[in-house]
Amino acid sequence: MQQALVRMLLVDEDISQHSQFAQLIEQITLQNHQLNWCSSFAEAPASIGAGVYDIIFLDSTLDHLLSRRILSAALTQGCTTPVVMLCDPARPETRDKALAAGAEDYLYKGSIDAEVLERVIRYALRYSTKKQDSDGPQLYFDPLTGLPNRQLFFDRLNHAISRVERDQHSLALFCFDVDGFKKVNDSFGHEAGDHLIELIAERLRDCVRRTDTVSRIAGDEFAILIEEVDNTTDVINVAQKLTELMAPPFPLNGHNVSIGCSIGIAVYPEAGEEVDSLLKHADLAKQKAKTTQGSAYLFYNEQMNVEAMRQLYQEADLRRGLRRHEFELYYQPRIALASNRIIGVEALIRWRHPVRGMVMPNDFIPMAEDMGLIIPLGYWVVRQALADIKIMDEMGMPPIEMAINLSFKQLQDDKFLEKITEAIYSAGVDPSRLEFELTETTIMTNAEETHRCMRSLNAIGPTFSLDDFGTGYSSFAHIQRLPINALKVDRSFIQNVATDGDDASIVKAMINLAHSLNMKVVAEGAENIEQMNFLRTHKCDQVQGYYFSPPVAFEDLAHMIGNDDRVAM
Numbered sequence: 001m002q003q004a005l006v007r008m009l010l011v012d013e014d015i016s017q018h019s020q021f022a023q024l025i026e027q028i029t030l031q032n033h034q035l036n037w038c039s040s041f042a043e044a045p046a047s048i049g050a051g052v053y054d055i056i057f058l059d060s061t062l063d064h065l066l067s068r069r070i071l072s073a074a075l076t077q078g079c080t081t082p083v084v085m086l087c088d089p090a091r092p093e094t095r096d097k098a099l100a101a102g103a104e105d106y107l108y109k110g111s112i113d114a115e116v117l118e119r120v121i122r123y124a125l126r127y128s129t130k131k132q133d134s135d136g137p138q139l140y141f142d143p144l145t146g147l148p149n150r151q152l153f154f155d156r157l158n159h160a161i162s163r164v165e166r167d168q169h170s171l172a173l174f175c176f177d178v179d180g181f182k183k184v185n186d187s188f189g190h191e192a193g194d195h196l197i198e199l200i201a202e203r204l205r206d207c208v209r210r211t212d213t214v215s216r217i218a219g220d221e222f223a224i225l226i227e228e229v230d231n232t233t234d235v236i237n238v239a240q241k242l243t244e245l246m247a248p249p250f251p252l253n254g255h256n257v258s259i260g261c262s263i264g265i266a267v268y269p270e271a272g273e274e275v276d277s278l279l280k281h282a283d284l285a286k287q288k289a290k291t292t293q294g295s296a297y298l299f300y301n302e303q304m305n306v307e308a309m310r311q312l313y314q315e316a317d318l319r320r321g322l323r324r325h326e327f328e329l330y331y332q333p334r335i336a337l338a339s340n341r342i343i344g345v346e347a348l349i350r351w352r353h354p355v356r357g358m359v360m361p362n363d364f365i366p367m368a369e370d371m372g373l374i375i376p377l378g379y380w381v382v383r384q385a386l387a388d389i390k391i392m393d394e395m396g397m398p399p400i401e402m403a404i405n406l407s408f409k410q411l412q413d414d415k416f417l418e419k420i421t422e423a424i425y426s427a428g429v430d431p432s433r434l435e436f437e438l439t440e441t442t443i444m445t446n447a448e449e450t451h452r453c454m455r456s457l458n459a460i461g462p463t464f465s466l467d468d469f470g471t472g473y474s475s476f477a478h479i480q481r482l483p484i485n486a487l488k489v490d491r492s493f494i495q496n497v498a499t500d501g502d503d504a505s506i507v508k509a510m511i512n513l514a515h516s517l518n519m520k521v522v523a524e525g526a527e528n529i530e531q532m533n534f535l536r537t538h539k540c541d542q543v544q545g546y547y548f549s550p551p552v553a554f555e556d557l558a559h560m561i562g563n564d565d566r567v568a569m
């Protein structure tokens, strides 16, 4: 670490933070340092602009908008001092925004320790020295595509590696090479070749998230840095998307030019823990990918190739299943305890697999979610359920309600509202007969987006229920504000309701809670008369479970509803 005096500024309106921060700084091995403190955002621009600091820590937990404004103003005024944003760990999106606004790095407030702090300071100081040595930002970008160049890419990769451990995510490095680029150059000329590179760059940029980096590192070679990787599936999905995006031909000089690509992937730390080893290994994997026909990607790590193959196979299997109509909906009746009548059903998907036989949803839904196939599969479920309602209506059966399970991923699809609305209207079914089941986790994650979606859908008729209630964590403040009609108490509580005093108290409390929130209670998985009696005594509204009926095929359901009077309990 430098021997020279390191001057630091902490901008934080929370007075209690200053001494804590100073204590942390004392613990690190910076020999000569001075920490100044600015306790007013109003004075921050002047302090930052003074240009006397080597590093600035800017709090963004009190007002992240204001902090970013201060940061942007400083950068516009030519501030070259690295700014490290102190972010709120409960709002990770503010971190992305801070980085996008030009913060050099970030720290999550509340989880800063001396080691992390030291690493951040070292990196920021190194980076700022490099910046001063260069001739300005244009040195960092490729003039043809405007993408970060090799130099900036290595910097970012270095940076990403330095924070990957503390973020508890991983990262992946992709080396991307255009197949047959020379042929394009030879037959169409260099200008067309350049244009093709621009078009490819555009598609690559579209393929990654804003926080990832696409860079042109040589003629027809690109490098892509994917951050915040949680598992191999994340990486396989990006690789898959990259090859798919390159498939449509490129318009070039009035011709449609098709190209292939070869991709080598190195994942931290399996394929290396440093820039050099990661690059070398991604490149090696790319060379190997080049030897196969057509577009291909290969991991440096053999085990990940096996995983990729397995996933490709499963994905193809699921897609084929969809194409060949191998899925079926089973229906499980819901009984109103007051009338002993079937008032609705829950649609539960089954996969009649040509080799594996009947496959249950727990064995394929998680996979379909990971691969994004839950989206087409989910639309199929909605359309099929609507079609079955129509048939029941045409058969003159009493108009029961239809509950449909939704995965978290389905709500993230941009087209969700539009498609569901379209499906409902084209089926001509009364939309208020539909109820969508969401789990607590779905409702509590990505709250704002999910809630907006729920309200819009509710506005056209369908209601919602909270599935597997009791197994997750819910904020009642949230639940109360949402169009939720019913709580579905998870089977695990119902199982022992007649034998375990604790579970009995919990279920009683849940019923009271639901009623005080003006919601109905549905008990899941009632299997015997004791459980039924308990639920009836404690004014549970509805039950669904093997005691009355397991999920059944549509034909059997129609029969059951026709003989509704036989419901004896």
Ligand code: C2E
Pocket (backbone or CB within 6 Å): 332, 347, 348, 349, 360, 361, 362, 365, 378, 381, 405, 406, 407, 437, 467, 468, 491, 524, 525, 526, 527, 544, 545, 546, 547, 550, 551
């Ligand atoms: P879930 O939504 O909690 O559905 C209830 C599950 O409990 C069903 O399992 C049902 O067969 C089972 N069950 C009902 N009553 C009883 C009972 O008395 N005893 C016992 N032991 N089990 C009972 P299934 O059909 O295997 O579905 C499993 C999960 O798969 C569902 O749990 C749901 O999360 C998911 N799923 C099913 N269909 C779909 C779908 O169309 N879309 C989505 N996204 N998920 C679905």
Ligand code: CA
Pocket (backbone or CB within 6 Å): 346, 405, 437, 467
């Ligand atoms: Ca359900």
Ligand code: CA
Pocket (backbone or CB within 6 Å): 467, 468, 488, 490, 524
């Ligand atoms: Ca459930």
